[in-house]
Amino acid sequence: MSGIEDFHAVIPAGGSGTRLWPLSRTGRPKFLVDVLGTGRSLLQGTVDRLLPLTGPDRILVVTGQAHRDEVVRQLPELDGSGTEGAAEQVLAEPSPRDSMAAIGLAAAVLAQRHGPSTVLGSFAADHVIAGQDVFERTVTEAVAAARVGYLVTVGIKATGPSTAFGYVAAGDDLGVAGAPSARHVTGFTEKPDADTAWTYLATGRYSWNAGMFVASAGVLLDHLHTQLPALHDGLREIAALWDTPGRAAALETVWPTLTRIAIDHAIAEPVAATGGVAVVPGGFDWDDIGDFESLATLLGAGDPDGPGGEPPRSATLGDDALVLRLDAPDAFVVTGDRAVTVVGLDEAVVVDTPDALLVTTRAHAQQVKNAVDAWRERGATRLL
Amino acid sequence: MSGIEDFHAVIPAGGSGTRLWPLSRTGRPKFLVDVLGTGRSLLQGTVDRLLPLTGPDRILVVTGQAHRDEVVRQLPELDGSGTEGAAEQVLAEPSPRDSMAAIGLAAAVLAQRHGPSTVLGSFAADHVIAGQDVFERTVTEAVAAARVGYLVTVGIKATGPSTAFGYVAAGDDLGVAGAPSARHVTGFTEKPDADTAWTYLATGRYSWNAGMFVASAGVLLDHLHTQLPALHDGLREIAALWDTPGRAAALETVWPTLTRIAIDHAIAEPVAATGGVAVVPGGFDWDDIGDFESLATLLGAGDPDGPGGEPPRSATLGDDALVLRLDAPDAFVVTGDRAVTVVGLDEAVVVDTPDALLVTTRAHAQQVKNAVDAWRERGATRLL
Numbered sequence: 001m002s003g004i005e006d007f008h009a010v011i012p013a014g015g016s017g018t019r020l021w022p023l024s025r026t027g028r029p030k031f032l033v034d035v036l037g038t039g040r041s042l043l044q045g046t047v048d049r050l051l052p053l054t055g056p057d058r059i060l061v062v063t064g065q066a067h068r069d070e071v072v073r074q075l076p077e078l079d080g081s082g083t084e085g086a087a088e089q090v091l092a093e094p095s096p097r098d099s100m101a102a103i104g105l106a107a108a109v110l111a112q113r114h115g116p117s118t119v120l121g122s123f124a125a126d127h128v129i130a131g132q133d134v135f136e137r138t139v140t141e142a143v144a145a146a147r148v149g150y151l152v153t154v155g156i157k158a159t160g161p162s163t164a165f166g167y168v169a170a171g172d173d174l175g176v177a178g179a180p181s182a183r184h185v186t187g188f189t190e191k192p193d194a195d196t197a198w199t200y201l202a203t204g205r206y207s208w209n210a211g212m213f214v215a216s217a218g219v220l221l222d223h224l225h226t227q228l229p230a231l232h233d234g235l236r237e238i239a240a241l242w243d244t245p246g247r248a249a250a251l252e253t254v255w256p257t258l259t260r261i262a263i264d265h266a267i268a269e270p271v272a273a274t275g276g277v278a279v280v281p282g283g284f285d286w287d288d289i290g291d292f293e294s295l296a297t298l299l300g301a302g303d304p305d306g307p308g309g310e311p312p313r314s315a316t317l318g319d320d321a322l323v324l325r326l327d328a329p330d331a332f333v334v335t336g337d338r339a340v341t342v343v344g345l346d347e348a349v350v351v352d353t354p355d356a357l358l359v360t361t362r363a364h365a366q367q368v369k370n371a372v373d374a375w376r377e378r379g380a381t382r383l384l
Numbered sequence: 385m386s387g388i389e390d391f392h393a394v395i396p397a398g399g400s401g402t403r404l405w406p407l408s409r410t411g412r413p414k415f416l417v418d419v420l421g422t423g424r425s426l427l428q429g430t431v432d433r434l435l436p437l438t439g440p441d442r443i444l445v446v447t448g449q450a451h452r453d454e455v456v457r458q459l460p461e462l463d464g465s466g467t468e469g470a471a472e473q474v475l476a477e478p479s480p481r482d483s484m485a486a487i488g489l490a491a492a493v494l495a496q497r498h499g500p501s502t503v504l505g506s507f508a509a510d511h512v513i514a515g516q517d518v519f520e521r522t523v524t525e526a527v528a529a530a531r532v533g534y535l536v537t538v539g540i541k542a543t544g545p546s547t548a549f550g551y552v553a554a555g556d557d558l559g560v561a562g563a564p565s566a567r568h569v570t571g572f573t574e575k576p577d578a579d580t581a582w583t584y585l586a587t588g589r590y591s592w593n594a595g596m597f598v599a600s601a602g603v604l605l606d607h608l609h610t611q612l613p614a615l616h617d618g619l620r621e622i623a624a625l626w627d628t629p630g631r632a633a634a635l636e637t638v639w640p641t642l643t644r645i646a647i648d649h650a651i652a653e654p655v656a657a658t659g660g661v662a663v664v665p666g667g668f669d670w671d672d673i674g675d676f677e678s679l680a681t682l683l684g685a686g687d688p689d690g691p692g693g694e695p696p697r698s699a700t701l702g703d704d705a706l707v708l709r710l711d712a713p714d715a716f717v718v719t720g721d722r723a724v725t726v727v728g729l730d731e732a733v734v735v736d737t738p739d740a741l742l743v744t745t746r747a748h749a750q751q752v753k754n755a756v757d758a759w760r761e762r763g764a765t766r767l768l
Contacts, residue, residue, distance in 0.1 A: 022725075161485070322761075326755050327748065338742045339767050341406075341755045344748030345729070354743060359743050364711070364728030371725045373712050374719045376709075383723050 003058070006118050007143050009050040010106040013063040013071060014100055018369040019291040023317075023334055026384045031125035032070055035295060036368070037317050042126045042289070044074055049129060051077065053121075053139055056171030059092045060110070062102040070090040073178050088243065094251050097258045099211070100266040104224055107217045108239030110381070116218025119146045122263070123212055124288070131292055138282045142214035144178030150278040151271050153185065153212040155207025156286045157181035161197035163282065164290060166190055166209040166264070174278050179183065185277040188269050192361035207279065210286055211261060223267040223276070231259045285306060291365035292349045292364035332362065387442070390502050391527050392434070393434040397447040397455060397484055397509035398585045402753040403675040407701075407718055412767045414508035416454055419679060421701050426457055426510045426673070433513060435461065437505075437523055444494070445509070446486040452672040454474040461566035472627065478635050481642045483595070484615065484650040488608055492623030500602025503530045506647070507596055508672070512682065515668030520667045527599040528562030529543055533729045534662040535607060535655050536598040539567065539591025540670045545581035548674060549592040550574055558662050569661040572653050591663065596671055597647060607651040607660070615643045615650070675749035676733045680716035716746065740767050 017242060018031030024030040031043040040048065043061070050059055056077045071090050072078075078089040086296040093103060103122045110118050121139055155168040167189045174182035188209060200206035213220075225232040234254045241250040271277050289295050300315035309364050313333055318322050320337030325331050328342040334353040349365065351358040360368060375383050401414030408414040416429040424432065427445070434443055440461045447455050455474050456462075462473040475489060487506045505523055526536040539552040539555050547602050551573045551599055558566035572593060576584060584590035597604075609616040618638045625634040645651075655661050673679050684699035700707050702719030709715050712726040720736040733749065735742040744752060 096421060104711060122568065191719075277753060324755060324758055326751060337758070339737070339764065341740065341742045341744075342761070343742070343751050343755050345743060345746035348729075348743060350741070351745050354722070355726065357736060358725045358727070359729060359732060359734050360725075360727035361729060367710060367727050371727050374708055374710060375723070375725070380723065 003051075003053040003105040003145065004119075004140060004143050005056050006114070006243060007054060007157065008060060008106075008114075008118060008306055009054045010103055010120050010122045011050070011059065011061045011125045012045070012102040012122060012134065013061050013067065014093075014096055014099075014102065015126065017126065018239070018372040019366065020289070020295065021372045022353045022358055023351055024382065027066070028070075029067070030128075030289070032055050032067065032074065035130065035155045035317065036299065041074055041130065043071065045128065046125050047075055047077060049135060050123060051093055052132070053136060054158075057090060057263045058108060060106045060120075062106050063090065063092060064096060065092045065094055076263045080181070081346050087265070091242075094105045094255050096260075097255070098119070099263045100224070100228070100256045100261045101235065103213070104231065104235045105238065107215075107220045107224075109242050111129045111217035111221060112239045114217075116221070117147075117216055119143050119214065119216050120220070121146075121212065121214040124210075126289065127210065128287045128289060129284050129313065130286075134281070134284040138280050138284065139214065141179040141182055142212075142280045145174060145176050145182045146216055146219070148176050149219055149276075150174070150176075150182075150215070151219060151269065151276055152182070152280060154210060154212040154282045155279040156210045156282050156284075158201055158206060158208050161201045162192060162208065163194055163197050165288075167192065167206040168201050168209045168266075168279050170205050170207065170279050170281075171301075177280075179278070179280060181256050181306075182278045184275060184278045185272045185279045187272055188264060192255070207281055208286070208297040209264070210282070210288070213266070213268065219234055227267055227270055228259055230257075231261070234258050248318075249307075291368065292332060292360070293362045293365035296349065296362060300332070330362075385592065387435075387437045387439050388503075388524060388527050388626055389739070390498070391438060392442040392490075392494050392502060392504045393438045394487055394494075394504050394506045395427070395430055395434070395443065395445045396482075396486040396490075397451065398477075398480055398486065399510065401510065403678065403750060403758040404673070404753055405756045406737045406767065407735055408743055411450070412454070413451070413510075414673070415481045415602060416458065419673060419701070420512065420683065425458055426512065427455065428510050428660070429512065430460055430507060431461060433516060434507060436516070437520060437758055439625060441473075443473060443682065444490045444504075446490050447476060447509075448480060449476045449478055475626075477686070478492050478639050480644075481639070482644040483647045484555045484608070484612070484645045485619065485642045487597070487647050488605070488615065488619045489588065489622065491548060491599075491604045491608075492619045493626050493759065495601035495605060496623045496626065498601075500605070501531075502529050503598065503600050504604070505530075505596065505598040505766055508594070510673065512671045512673060513668050514670075517667040520764045522664050522668065523598065525563040525566055525663075526596075526664045527661045529560050529566045529664065530600055530603070532560055532599045533603055533660075534558070534560075534566075534602060535598070535603060535660055536662045536664060537652065538594060538596040538598070538666045539663040540594045540668075542585055542592050542667050543670055545578060545585045546592065547575055547578055547581050549672075551576065551584050551590040552593045552663050554591065554663050554665075560662075563662070563664060566664045568659060569656045571656055572648060583665050592670070593648070593668070594672070596666075597652065604651070607655050611651050611654055612645070614641075615645070618642050648692075675752065676716060676735070676744070677746045677749035680733065680746060684716070714746075 017024035067196045146151045170188040171184040213322040238250045322335045324341045327344045331342040331348040347362040401408035529536045553570045555568040555570040622634045706719045708725045711728045713730040715726040718735040731746040
């Protein structure tokens with residue numbers, strides 16, 4: 001048994017990533033794509049990062065039925081050398097019911113299989129983290145705090161006044177053995193406006209909410225039982241039958257009735273109000289690669305032309321030998337199998353795929369999802 | 385015999401059109417491409433326009449050896465129902481020697497075949513003309529002036545103070561029967577600066593030099609003999625052997641020695657100085673499709689969104705159903721077989737071909753040739 005004893009990683013692998021279209025598609029969303037050009041998809045990168053903490057047996061992926069086979073194919077590590085076989089480590093949802101149902105299902109299945117004291121940590125399938133050592137130390141502290149009954153979140157050190165993320169407000173030290181940097185959470189906030197974000201940054205008390213939660217299965221389910229008893233009971237009912245022939249019937253009858261709600265709203269916020277949530281600060285680099293501006297900045301981090309303090313502006317995902325920039329030094333290009341020439345465009349984004357080409361600018365990265373909507377309205381489902 | 389009696393059209397089909405890259409390539413230059421989306425290449429359009437004036441037998445195309453087979457394939461009209469077979473209507477140059485050698489070769493071959501009094505008109509293979517009736521009347525007048533010994537040019541009515549073209553300055557009426565609008569040419573000018581172009585426009589005496597020349601073969605060759613005797617003699621030597629087994633040997637030994645010079649500099653300018661050049665004003669619409677800005681304007685002419693008096697700004701060459709513009713109403717897109725999405729770019733130009741993609745703006749249309757140079761420097765000859 002390697003890693004942290006009796007600790008399971010849960011990876012909710014959902015979301016379509018439409019702002020990374022056409023790199024990300026409905027049938028092949030962001031987490032299944034090698035958007036960093038490392039040779040590993042974001043999901044594979046997430047598993048690589050968690051394996052030292054859990055070993056191959058204690059990872060559960062919760063994904064949509066449509067992506068189940070590809071998830072299994074991408075993760076041969078989960079081949080069932082332990083108690084669960086690969087099939088039992090990839091939980092397929094018949095339909096998306098948001099993050100509380102996905103993580104709650106995993107918690108209920110783990111409680112069923114291993115008892116309520118087993119600790120789980122939930123980590124998105126499509127985020128990027130650099131700094132493995134710091135990440136492991138952070139999770140280890142979070143598990144220690146979870147073992148004494150806290151719902152623990154990992155707060156990402158804010159490197160700027162971002163308006164793209166929610167924030168976690170930290171209060172007093174938790175004072176738990178094995179979790180020296182853990183603090184009480186006084187509250188969660190939605191994405192702030194710019195002035196508020198500057199205020200948060202100035203206090204030093206706020207960190208970014210990256211949606212990572214660590215708790216014992218029993219504590220998490222108890223909170224859910226208090227806040228949303230019907231959702232709790234439904235998930236428990238499905239979990240009781242998960243490893244039996246009754247699973248399919250339970251999913252068919254119960255799953256469609258489950259409340260769609262994010263884990264933040266379902267339990268993190270109300271439990272924080274009563275002092276039950278802790279935060280462990282995560283000093284590692286983190287990014288949720290929300291759009292092409294974010295991806296370009298991440299990939300361009302090694303750009304020697306980027307002046308100090310400014311985000312680097314030029315990047316290629318794919319084969320840079322296929323790209324020619326003339327009077328367009330800041331172009332971000334995702335190459336396919338063709339030569340791409342960009343002439344005289346400032347901050348261009350060009351994404352070349354076999355059936356769809358996107359041309360935009362970094363400033364318009366957020367609008368890419370509107371293009372996906374527009375193609376859908378035109379009935380071009382093959383492009384989505 | 386249809387058209388104008390004893391009148392031959394000569395079509396110099398050369399030039400690479402690098403400012404229309406990657407639509408136009410070294411191996412498939414602009415004149416071989418259907419850049420207007422009409423189903424006909426520019427060369428085919430040129431032949432279509434000339435056939436009413438000449439019939440299929442009296443058209444000669446002068447092109448590079450590399451393009452000869454494709455020219456013959458595109459022009460089944462020239463299949464030799466008359467005196468010349470298709471092969472004899474497409475003259476292949478072993479290497480490019482500029483327009484005087486190309487047109488002079490055609491003149492010398494026509495003089496050899498039909499005598500010096502036969503009249504020829506030279507029309508570029510890659511220009512666009514609208515207004516067939518006016519075009520035919522203009523050429524008919526030019527032929528009448530050519531029969532009495534003038535080297536005749538067709539002057540395009542200047543619709544604005546263009547700095548992209550040379551100008552022809554008109555003097556007194558010519559007073560030749562059958563050519564009522566013909567005037568003496570007092571001179572040719574290079575492309576002017578903007579102030580000078582405005583002056584030209586104000587006088588009403590200047591028209592654009594579209595490089596169309598009409599003359600009898602004998603007059604043209606006599607002028608050439610006076611101005612460049614060695615070039616004249618070389619072309620005569622090749623022409624004498626053209627329709628014999630000696631052609632190849634003559635081309636091999638003589639062609640490489642021929643002076644490279646444009647017909648304007650070689651004869652039009654010096655002969656104008658001594659009163660031997662006439663101009664017939666051409667009131668038809670004309671465009672040389674110099675770059676994507678020019679092509680986009682031409683293709684967008686039917687755009688109902690273009691405000692009156694302003695050049696229309698949105699156009700598609702290809703399948704408009706493949707194009708999505710979001711916050712990019714002025715984008716010009718050349719489609720291939722993929723969906724093209726343009727988001728938030730002003731005046732974008734996107735050219736999608738199977739092996740090369742170009743992204744630029746209409747304002748940078750002239751710089752496209754620099755991209756071709758840059759790919760050449762990188763050794764990417766397959767893209768040129």
